[in-house]
Amino acid sequence: MTSMSSSAVYPLPAVIRTHPRVLSIAGSDPSGGAGIQADLKSIAAHGGYGMAAITALTAQNTRGVSGVHVPPVEFLRQQLETVSSDVAIDAVKIGMLGDAAVINEVRTWLVKVRPAVVVLDPVMVATSGDRLLRESAEAALRDLLPMADLITPNLPELAMLLGEPEAEDWPAALDQGKRLAGECGNTVLVKGGHLPGAQCPDALINTSGLLRQDVIEVGGPRVQTRNSHGTGCSLSSALAAVQARTGDWEASLREVKPWLREALMRADDLEVGQGSGPIHHFHHLRESSRPGAFAALLWKEAAVELEAIHGLAFIRDLGSGELPESEFSYYLAQDALYLNGYSRVLARAGALAPTEEEQLFWARGSQQCLDVESVLHRNWLSGREATTQSGPVTKAYVDHLMASSASGSYGVLLAAVLPCYWLYAEVGQQLHADFVQAGSPENHPYADWLRTYADEDFAEATRKAIALTDAAAAAASGRERAAMKEAFVQSCRYETAFFDAPRLHS
Numbered sequence: 001m002t003s004m005s006s007s008a009v010y011p012l013p014a015v016i017r018t019h020p021r022v023l024s025i026a027g028s029d030p031s032g033g034a035g036i037q038a039d040l041k042s043i044a045a046h047g048g049y050g051m052a053a054i055t056a057l058t059a060q061n062t063r064g065v066s067g068v069h070v071p072p073v074e075f076l077r078q079q080l081e082t083v084s085s086d087v088a089i090d091a092v093k094i095g096m097l098g099d100a101a102v103i104n105e106v107r108t109w110l111v112k113v114r115p116a117v118v119v120l121d122p123v124m125v126a127t128s129g130d131r132l133l134r135e136s137a138e139a140a141l142r143d144l145l146p147m148a149d150l151i152t153p154n155l156p157e158l159a160m161l162l163g164e165p166e167a168e169d170w171p172a173a174l175d176q177g178k179r180l181a182g183e184c185g186n187t188v189l190v191k192g193g194h195l196p197g198a199q200c201p202d203a204l205i206n207t208s209g210l211l212r213q214d215v216i217e218v219g220g221p222r223v224q225t226r227n228s229h230g231t232g233c234s235l236s237s238a239l240a241a242v243q244a245r246t247g248d249w250e251a252s253l254r255e256v257k258p259w260l261r262e263a264l265m266r267a268d269d270l271e272v273g274q275g276s277g278p279i280h281h282f283h284h285l286r287e288s289s290r291p292g293a294f295a296a297l298l299w300k301e302a303a304v305e306l307e308a309i310h311g312l313a314f315i316r317d318l319g320s321g322e323l324p325e326s327e328f329s330y331y332l333a334q335d336a337l338y339l340n341g342y343s344r345v346l347a348r349a350g351a352l353a354p355t356e357e358e359q360l361f362w363a364r365g366s367q368q369c370l371d372v373e374s375v376l377h378r379n380w381l382s383g384r385e386a387t388t389q390s391g392p393v394t395k396a397y398v399d400h401l402m403a404s405s406a407s408g409s410y411g412v413l414l415a416a417v418l419p420c421y422w423l424y425a426e427v428g429q430q431l432h433a434d435f436v437q438a439g440s441p442e443n444h445p446y447a448d449w450l451r452t453y454a455d456e457d458f459a460e461a462t463r464k465a466i467a468l469t470d471a472a473a474a475a476a477s478g479r480e481r482a483a484m485k486e487a488f489v490q491s492c493r494y495e496t497a498f499f500d501a502p503r504l505h506s
């Protein structure tokens, strides 16, 4: 153990970078949960630019390792020299090294290049029990430890590095961490993953005054999941990336630990493999950018309004045929007036559309509104006494749509026009279904009107309008999405008010 302290190399001050360039020197796990695959995801999840020099190839999956191949060290040297002769490396994470020749190669490169942050995860045995470092290379690995700024052994590795039995509780683990930090002269992260209990703490240990105090413990609850493959790799590479940005180990651990916990909590979502699956590195990516997520959120709002609409006397009486003719006429006249304004805002959506296909869709919708308006006048309003003045609800609704179109946001405009498709399609479908269920009675005074609701083209256009709004939301900022939701909710309220207006204003 004496070689550890005698060959200590003192780290240069960390260069604080927003997007640190982080090199992982580690083995490959083709199942993507550990090794360089986990490192690259982890680095990217923390805003770093990840690179990888591969020390070894493993054949492994979530159930274990079936083979290890260590390519000639000359090729590792070529990888390391080629990358570092071109790219300035802000941080290095070292993982599986495989054998003594690889360790020596990495040591030679570290002496030459000496990046500002070096994290060494002394990978020896996978949690599955498979060896990832030749037993004969353990001494060489011990000699490499002082070259790192941070060492992140799990408890079996900590014990092996000290030549002691594995710690059985947290205080014993901390004691071992102190001994290793003392021998290496650098910082050791003691990890609680291999101990039982409801808590899963980690602790940074450095007895030479490099930390705020000798032991800095960061607690956290243990997550109940069998999917924890690659947590050690993911933690060490995340720490390398964050340290290059913060320059402060404690701050880095406090940032990474809650991320790791959430990655474990969301690991089961990934459904990878039949053994111990990977953690979810990108759990924090905006859920709202998932296709359909924004539409689902809007649907929750629409469903509330839909219930209100179905509770209206107008809808009930239109369905049963008991709606006073004056109310029906008022509704049709307001619909014609509304469609004229709606046509204008759909044309504006066409003008803002990012693609020609979308532009065409909205332009067609705009034209169809005018076609329906003229059908309303020709077939439904010509023999009726009906107002040609916009009622208060029609006016307010069209004003809201115009204001949304004036916002200049394509997403906000789409969200504002969507309820007219969506709620109208839902209400119409229900009214038509009830009418058919009742045997499509010919003597129903509104039979011809109720039949118009069974329009597959309109249902198709509604699906398209929902998908376009959802896609616009995925591309929008958080603030714009909030404005989209507000515009949508407002239009939903106007839809309800529109169906209730004949009762109040005819």
Ligand SMILES: Nc1ncnc2c1ncn2[C@@H]1O[C@H](COP(=O)(O)OP(=O)(O)O)[C@@H](O)[C@H]1O
Pocket (backbone or CB within 6 Å): 127, 153, 154, 155, 191, 192, 193, 194, 200, 201, 202, 221, 222, 223, 224, 225, 228, 230, 231, 232, 233, 235, 260, 261, 264
């Ligand atoms: N079930 C769990 N719940 C919460 N955190 C965990 C859990 N298992 C491991 N961790 C955390 O994952 C990291 C890796 O820990 P550990 O499992 O001890 O190392 P390794 O993956 O190298 O064997 C540590 O930060 C540890 O606290």
Ligand SMILES: Cc1ncc(COP(=O)(O)OP(=O)(O)O)c(N)n1
Pocket (backbone or CB within 6 Å): 026, 027, 028, 029, 034, 035, 036, 058, 095, 096, 123, 125, 126, 127, 128, 132, 228, 229, 230, 231, 232, 233, 234
């Ligand atoms: C290629 C490779 N490198 C390292 C490990 C060990 O990963 P670790 O993060 O310690 O995770 P588990 O062994 O707990 O899954 C590995 N399996 N493969």
